[in-house]
Amino acid sequence: xxxxxxxxxxxxxxxxxMLPGGCxxxxxxxxxxxxxxxxxxxxxxxxxxxxxxxxxxERYNMPDTLKAQxxxxxxxxxxxxxxxxxxxxxxxxxxxxxHDTIGGVSTDAGILARHGAAPYQTHRNTMHRxxxxxxxIELGKYGLGVRDLxxxxxxxxxxxVAGDGTxxxxxxxxxxxxxxxxxxxxxxxxxxxxAPHALDTRADYAPGxxxxxxxxxxxxxxxxxxxxxxxxxQRGFYRTDLLYR
Amino acid sequence: MTTFNLVESKLTPDTAVYDQVLxxxxxxxxxxxxxxxxxxxxxxxxxxxxxLFYSADxxxxxxxxxxxxxxxxxxxxxxxxxxxxxxxxxxxxxADTCGRHDxxxxxxxxxxxxxxxxxxxxxxxSCRDTFLKCLWQYEGGHARERRAVGAFTKRDIxxxxxFFMNVPVTPEGGLEFADxxxxxxxxxxxxxxxxxxxxxSNCPQLNNPCNAYNPTPVRLLIWD
Numbered sequence: 001x002x003x004x005x006x007x008x009x010x011x012x013x014x015x016x017x018m019l020p021g022g023c024x025x026x027x028x029x030x031x032x033x034x035x036x037x038x039x040x041x042x043x044x045x046x047x048x049x050x051x052x053x054x055x056x057x058e059r060y061n062m063p064d065t066l067k068a069q070x071x072x073x074x075x076x077x078x079x080x081x082x083x084x085x086x087x088x089x090x091x092x093x094x095x096x097x098x099h100d101t102i103g104g105v106s107t108d109a110g111i112l113a114r115h116g117a118a119p120y121q122t123h124r125n126t127m128h129r130x131x132x133x134x135x136x137i138e139l140g141k142y143g144l145g146v147r148d149l150x151x152x153x154x155x156x157x158x159x160x161v162a163g164d165g166t167x168x169x170x171x172x173x174x175x176x177x178x179x180x181x182x183x184x185x186x187x188x189x190x191x192x193x194x195a196p197h198a199l200d201t202r203a204d205y206a207p208g209x210x211x212x213x214x215x216x217x218x219x220x221x222x223x224x225x226x227x228x229x230x231x232x233x234q235r236g237f238y239r240t241d242l243l244y245r
Numbered sequence: 246m247t248t249f250n251l252v253e254s255k256l257t258p259d260t261a262v263y264d265q266v267l268x269x270x271x272x273x274x275x276x277x278x279x280x281x282x283x284x285x286x287x288x289x290x291x292x293x294x295x296x297l298f299y300s301a302d303x304x305x306x307x308x309x310x311x312x313x314x315x316x317x318x319x320x321x322x323x324x325x326x327x328x329x330x331x332x333x334x335x336x337x338x339x340a341d342t343c344g345r346h347d348x349x350x351x352x353x354x355x356x357x358x359x360x361x362x363x364x365x366x367x368x369x370x371s372c373r374d375t376f377l378k379c380l381w382q383y384e385g386g387h388a389r390e391r392r393a394v395g396a397f398t399k400r401d402i403x404x405x406x407x408f409f410m411n412v413p414v415t416p417e418g419g420l421e422f423a424d425x426x427x428x429x430x431x432x433x434x435x436x437x438x439x440x441x442x443x444x445x446s447n448c449p450q451l452n453n454p455c456n457a458y459n460p461t462p463v464r465l466l467i468w469d
Contacts, residue, residue, distance in 0.1 A: 057400060062404055064354075064357045066351075067350060067351065067357065067420070070419060070420050071418060072418050072419065081360070083373075083402075084356045086356075102314055102349065103314070104310075104314065104315065146305050146330065147401055148400065151310055160418070161415075165345075232360050235364055239356075
């Protein structure tokens with residue numbers, strides 16, 4: 001597959017893969033590689049989990065990510081922390097500006113209630129799939145399961161919180177060909193499910209496609225914007241670097 | 246100014262079937278049966294009570310922050326349902342004199358303390374250490390919950406509730422650790438819809454001003 005959507009420098013290009021809406025993907029991403037993740041149609045939601053490749057009890061941790069950076073959403077400059085005080089990956093570029101960290105995953109029961117039944121027998125690969133189903137299938141390929149299903153990231157989706165604590169899903173957040181760059185700061189198994197967001201109220205089941213473009217970015221250097229975004233991240237990156245000395 | 250929906254309980258401690266004080270820094274793993282009511286009483290005020298729930302029948306079904314948030318409300322208070330990873334109601338908050346409880350802040354750990362405060366904070370006691378100690382020690386007091394020691398592990402520690410903690414999110418997506426809204430004598434009370442195991446770390450955090458750097462005991466009560 002040739003590079004598309006938002007090409008990376010050719011001398012660093014590794015591979016590219018299209019993840020159709022509703023489908024799921026996982027893979028080993030090594031420290032110093034990056035994914036350019038593009039929402040080609042403007043309607044994608046990419047539910048994501050991250051697991052340390054050589055110690056699967058170390059996982060993406062939503063509360064630690066939010067607390068360290070005093071944020072309830074993710075965008076450029078943010079690090080995604082494991083539960084062991086290390087940075088698993090970080091967002092080095094972002095045209096969408098807001099990625100959800102609190103909305104969780106759509107479930108089979110939720111998709112059935114919202115969109116009705118659309119099984120493989122009648123719909124083939126356009127069958128309705130939930131984000132939870134996709135994540136659990138991919139986790140299962142590494143011997144992981146429901147005990148490893150943690151609070152996840154939903155790339156490209158926006159959920160805001162009003163003063164009284166009410167959550168609001170923003171249905172028309174962003175545009176076609178929005179993208180972000182996710183740099184991997186540890187050797188990580190990335191687990192993705194491109195199914196609809198749990199709080200998406202739109203009646204049609206039409207999850208958007210995602211294009212993944214992998215390249216060699218190199219690890220975060222001393223001047224890296226994510227590393228230096230706050231003192232917490234400087235300590236988090238330092239602790240991560242210790243793993244690779 | 247946000248107004249809280251404060252609901253008082255009709256239950257009195259003299260009829261409780263369980264009544265214990267849990268000192269700061271201690272853990273608690275205890276069954277709560279379907280239909281029982283469980284109260285956490287903040288004895289001295291602004292103590293964070295880091296709490297997780299597991300189905301007593303199958304501990305892989307557990308409290309889920311994100312399933313609970315699907316009620317479209319970030320903070321917990323009277324009327325909030327605590328929902329499991331399988332989308333089922335585990336408990337419902339039936340009384341609350343504090344008014345707001347955190348679902349996002351999670352538990353402190355030695356490792357996150359090094360990130361949040363300073364690299365040399367690692368030796369300090371933390372909630373995750375307490376959680377891990379409770380999980381490996383648990384043998385189960387009743388036949389239905391009796392499992393081999395070590396059946397619960399770090400794998401089962403997920404995003405927890407912080408009762409009595411105030412962690413507001415701004416409309417712009419910022420996360421704040423605000424002054425506590427609790428006070429001595431405030432409590433939260435919940436009724437179990439299924440048999441659950443409740444795991445508590447009574448937080449020993451000494452780096453955060455929201456508890457005035459003074460972790461304090463709480464009182465735990467159960468009624469049939």
